Amino acid sequence: MKAVTPIIALLATAEATCGIPSTGTTKLREEAGKKGILIGSGAINPTYLDDPRFAAVLAEQFNSLSPENELKWSFIHPTEGSFTWETIDRLVDFAEAHGMMVKGHGLISSCCNPDYLLSITDPTAFRAAMAAHFEAVMHRYEGRVDRWDVVTEALKTQGGGLQANDFYNVLGPSYVEEAFRIARAAVPDAKLFISDNLVESLPGKRQDLYDLVSGLVANSVPIDGVALQMHITEVPPTPGVITDMVNAYRELGLEVAISEMDVHTLNTTLQADIYGAVISEALSAGITDITFWGFTDKHAYTWLPGAKPLLFDENYRAKAAFYATHTALTDFVRAP
Numbered sequence: 001m002k003a004v005t006p007i008i009a010l011l012a013t014a015e016a017t018c019g020i021p022s023t024g025t026t027k028l029r030e031e032a033g034k035k036g037i038l039i040g041s042g043a044i045n046p047t048y049l050d051d052p053r054f055a056a057v058l059a060e061q062f063n064s065l066s067p068e069n070e071l072k073w074s075f076i077h078p079t080e081g082s083f084t085w086e087t088i089d090r091l092v093d094f095a096e097a098h099g100m101m102v103k104g105h106g107l108i109s110s111c112c113n114p115d116y117l118l119s120i121t122d123p124t125a126f127r128a129a130m131a132a133h134f135e136a137v138m139h140r141y142e143g144r145v146d147r148w149d150v151v152t153e154a155l156k157t158q159g160g161g162l163q164a165n166d167f168y169n170v171l172g173p174s175y176v177e178e179a180f181r182i183a184r185a186a187v188p189d190a191k192l193f194i195s196d197n198l199v200e201s202l203p204g205k206r207q208d209l210y211d212l213v214s215g216l217v218a219n220s221v222p223i224d225g226v227a228l229q230m231h232i233t234e235v236p237p238t239p240g241v242i243t244d245m246v247n248a249y250r251e252l253g254l255e256v257a258i259s260e261m262d263v264h265t266l267n268t269t270l271q272a273d274i275y276g277a278v279i280s281e282a283l284s285a286g287i288t289d290i291t292f293w294g295f296t297d298k299h300a301y302t303w304l305p306g307a308k309p310l311l312f313d314e315n316y317r318a319k320a321a322f323y324a325t326h327t328a329l330t331d332f333v334r335a336p
């Protein structure tokens, strides 16, 4: 009979005990925690917590979470004055029970706005609806959600200025500024972010975002940071671009976070390399808040047929992308 090595025996025991495959490494949150870094999973639909293995890996590996769609307007506030609090309550309770932070995602998004809002065409009434929505949602989670994506995807997908979303159509470009002012007044202690995609790969859009944000800062709009979504498809950002963005926004007094990272490709080696390179550069540049758009391919959102963009496979086994991320975290030495 073959001898079972102690390490294999140990891994098998871990699997049998908690029902999830062992990674054979320390936890991501353990490594991140030592260095003061938030390592999170976004795209958490609270119903996924019904799966004990999903809940176990989430709580074990991450020290932050954010919802997928459930905080977007039509989900949490489908008809005027009526809220579906139980979904987000469940997520926040879960986070607190496991020592995790919560990021609010979806106050203003390019999708998911209810008919009652869309029927308002008078700017004053629309503004009042926006303030009522922000106040209700942000007050409910005051002190429990530490940071918010206030405006998501203000810019046209390929760049070229603000996109004409439901807010722009009624309030014009000032809706961005108004959203931040309402949010700060509602919860003065939470960090407020503007979140956008593709800026790491499209120079023109990168400049658009900088112009927008520097204009907000010049107008004393209360904004704390820029959230780079970092949805990558096949091609990694050019080395140095993330660092340049962090430095540019730091000069404006703002922080930069990664808020929705995933890597869409059929090439798992390339995927791991991209995860490793991006996380490594982000940490060296001074980013301390990194969130992925989910963590298991079981619940992945992708536009590339067949792509499995996340760190764990559908059965919660760590992929090469996980190990590349883990190595980037362990290798990182934070400047004193």
Ligand code: G3I
Residues within 6 Å of the ligand: 043, 068, 069, 109, 111, 152, 197, 229, 231, 260, 293, 301
């Ligand atoms: O809830 C309806 C359901 O009633 C209906 O039957 C069904 C039919 O298609 O649609 C359901 O809504 C879907 C919703 O997700 C909830 O499942 C929408 O069609 C679908 O478009 C929506 O997709 C979400 C997408 O944002 C909307 O733009 C994704 O789940 C979500 O992961 C994605 O997340 C965005 C971030 O918020 C912002 N950044 C980009 C990111 C996508 O990578």
